Amino acid sequence: MSRRSLAPSPSVVDAGILVAVLAxxxxxxxxxxxxxxxxxxxxxxxxxxxxxxxxxxxxxxRVWRRVTGTLTRTVAVSILLSVLAVTALVTxxxxxxxxxxxxxxxxxxxxxxxLGALLLPVLLVHLxxxxxxxxxxxxxxxxxxLKMGGLLVGGAAVWRLQQGVATDLVPxxxxxxxxxxxxxEGNAFPVTSWVADDPDPVAxxxxxxxxxxxxxxxxELRYEDLPKPSEGxxxxxxxxxxxxxxxxxxHDWQGVRVGDLLDSAGADPDAGWVRFRSVTGYRWSLxxxxxxxxxxxxxxxxxxxxxxxxxxxxxxxxxxxGFQWVKWVEAVxxxxxxxxxxxxxxxxxxxx
Ligand SMILES: Nc1nc2c(c(=O)[nH]1)N[C@H]1C(S)=C(S)[C@@H](COP(=O)(O)O)O[C@H]1N2
Ligand SMILES: [Mo]
Numbered sequence: 001m002s003r004r005s006l007a008p009s010p011s012v013v014d015a016g017i018l019v020a021v022l023a024x025x026x027x028x029x030x031x032x033x034x035x036x037x038x039x040x041x042x043x044x045x046x047x048x049x050x051x052x053x054x055x056x057x058x059x060x061x062r063v064w065r066r067v068t069g070t071l072t073r074t075v076a077v078s079i080l081l082s083v084l085a086v087t088a089l090v091t092x093x094x095x096x097x098x099x100x101x102x103x104x105x106x107x108x109x110x111x112x113x114x115l116g117a118l119l120l121p122v123l124l125v126h127l128x129x130x131x132x133x134x135x136x137x138x139x140x141x142x143x144x145x146l147k148m149g150g151l152l153v154g155g156a157a158v159w160r161l162q163q164g165v166a167t168d169l170v171p172x173x174x175x176x177x178x179x180x181x182x183x184x185e186g187n188a189f190p191v192t193s194w195v196a197d198d199p200d201p202v203a204x205x206x207x208x209x210x211x212x213x214x215x216x217x218x219x220e221l222r223y224e225d226l227p228k229p230s231e232g233x234x235x236x237x238x239x240x241x242x243x244x245x246x247x248x249x250x251h252d253w254q255g256v257r258v259g260d261l262l263d264s265a266g267a268d269p270d271a272g273w274v275r276f277r278s279v280t281g282y283r284w285s286l287x288x289x290x291x292x293x294x295x296x297x298x299x300x301x302x303x304x305x306x307x308x309x310x311x312x313x314x315x316x317x318x319x320x321x322g323f324q325w326v327k328w329v330e331a332v333x334x335x336x337x338x339x340x341x342x343x344x345x346x347x348x349x350x351x352x
Contacts, residue, residue, distance in 0.1 A: 007058050008147040011134030016148060017059060018131075020052045021085075021123060028116055031176065032244050035319050039175045046162070049092055051155035056085060074129045081122045088115035095177060095246065096162060098169035109177060109246035176321075178248040186301040189241075189249035191308035194323050196351045197280045201307040202328055209261075209296070209313060213275075213334035216266030223312050229254040229299045237295045243322035253316045254299040258332065259292030267334045275339055276315045277331040281349040284324045285339045286317060294318070296329060 007013065027045040034041055060082065067075060091099075095108040103111065138144060166173060172180030182189030204223045212218040227233035235257040242248040258274065267274075267288075274291035277283040286294060295316040298305060305311040310327030317324050323346060 006147065006150075008144045008151075009134070009138050009141070010059075010062055011132070011138055012144045012148065013055055013058050013062075014131075015134045015139065016151075017052065017055045018127070020048050020055060021119070023048045024052065025116065025120060028113065032323075033321055034176060042175055042177065043159070046096070047152070047155045047159045049089060050158050050162070051151050052085075053089055054151055054155070056082075056089070074126075077122060077126050077129065081119065081126050084115055084119040084122060088112055088119055091115060093162070096166045098166070107246040109244075113244075174242060174248055176242055176244075176248070178242050178246050181247040181249050183250040184252075184301055186251075186303035187306040187309055189251075189309075190243070190247055191306075192243050192245060192247075192322065193327075194346055197278070197282055197327075197349055199278075199280050199328060202279060202312055204312055207279075207312050207330065209329065210331040211261050211265040211334075212331060214268040214271035214336060215262075215334050216268075219261075219265045221261075223298075226256050226296075226298055226313070229302060234299070235260070235295055237297075237316055237318060239295075239316050239318040241316075241322045241325055248322075251300050252302070253295055253297040254302065255295045255297035255313060255316070257292075258294045258296060261296065261332055262288075262292060262334065265334075271334045271336050273335045273338050275331075275333040275335055275342070276326040276329050277333060278326050278349070279328045279330045281345060282326055283339070283342050283345050283349075284315070284317075284326050285335065285342060286320075286324075288334070290317075296332070 008016065024045060027041045027048070030038070031041050031045065063078075067079065069075070091108045091112040095112060099108050101108045101111060170179055174180075207223060209221040209226070210218065211221070227235065229236075234254040236252055236254050238250070238252050240248055240250040262274070272288050273285045274288050275283055275285040276296075296313045297316045298311075298313055300309065305314060310325075310329070313329045314327040315325050315329055
C-alpha cells in the first residue's frame with residue numbers, strides 16, 4: 001500500500017470492520033429498548049454505518065481478485081457475508097431516506113434488523129477461517145490512526161447531511177427512525193403484534209383484571225368496575241407508542257391509573273416491580289415507581305379500544321418502546337424481582 005494512499009493498512013481496515021460491525025450490533029440491539037435520552041445510540045449507529053460503507057468498499061476493492069478464482073467454502077462464506085453486509089447497509093440507509101420495503105408487511109427497518117442478525121453467525125464463521133489480529137505496530141502507526149479518525153469525521157459529516165435530507169423526505173421522522181401514523185385518530189393506527197400473538201376477541205363478561213402478587217388484598221375487577229371516561233372518572237395520559245418496526249402514533253389514552261390499582265390492593269411498598277400479563281401469556285415488567293404512573297387504558301382518544309389494540313385493557317407505558325405496551329392485559333402482578341424470561345415470552349407467546 002502506498003504511503004500516500006488515503007486508505008489505512010489492510011489489517012487495520014479489517015479490524016476496523018470488525019469493531020464497526022460489533023458496534024452496529026450492540027447499538028442496533030440496544031435501540032430496541034431506547035428511551036428518549038438514548039438518542040445517541042441512533043447517532044452512533046448511523047455514523048458507524050456510514051464509516052462501514054467506506055471500509056467495506058476498501059476491502060472489496062482489495063479482495064475482488066480472489067473471488068474470481070475457485071469457489072471454495074471459505075470464499076462462499078465471504079460472498080454470503082458480503083451480500084448480507086451490503087443489503088443490511090442499503091436497507092438501513094434506504095429506510096432513513098424514506099424508502100419503502102419490497103416485502104409486503106415487513107418494513108425496510110425490520111428487514112435491516114433481520115439482515116443484521118443473520119450476518120453475525122456468518123461473520124463468526126468467516127472470522128474463524130480468516131481472522132488475524134493486526135500487529136500492534138501497524139495499529140499504532142500514526143498514519144493509520146489519522147486515516148481512521150478521518151473516516152469517522154467524514155462519516156459524521158455525511159450523517160449530518162443525510163439527516164437533513166431525511167428530515168425533508170420524511171418530515172414526521174422521530175429520532176428512532178419511526179414514522180408517524182394515525183395520531184389522535186382513535187383506533188385508526190397500525191395494529192402490530194410481535195411474532196405470533198393473535199388471540200380471539202376477549203369476551204368481556206368472562207374477563208377479569210387480577211391485581212395480585214405482593215399485595216394485601218388480591219383483587220379481581222370486572223370491566224364495569226373500571227373507571228368510565230364517559231362519566232369523567234377515568235385517568236388520562238397523552239403518550240406516544242413507538243414500534244420498533246418503524247412507526248409511531250401519539251394519543252390521549254383513558255383508563256385506570258396503575259398506581260390506583262396498586263393502592264386499592266395494598267401493594268407492598270418494598271416490591272420493586274410490576275408485571276403486566278396478557279391473556280396470551282405475553283408479559284412485561286416495569287419498575288414499581290414507573291408502573292404507578294402508567295395507565296391501563298380501556299380507551300384511546302375517547303373511543304373504546306378495538307380488539308386489535310388490546311381491548312378490554314392495554315398497558316400505556318410512556319417513553320417505552322411499543323412492544324412493552326402489553327395488550328389484552330388480564331393481570332397486574334406486584335413482584336420483588338424483574339423477570340428476564342419476559343423477553344422469551346414476547347417471542348413465543350401465541351405459538352401453541
Ligand atoms: N399481548 C401482546 N401485547 C403486545 C404485542 C403482542 O404481540 N402481544 N405487541 C406489542 C408491539 S410489538 C407493539 S408495537 C404494540 C402495538 O400496539 P397496537 O397493535 O395497538 O398498535 O403492542 C405491543 N403489545
Ligand atoms: Mo412493535
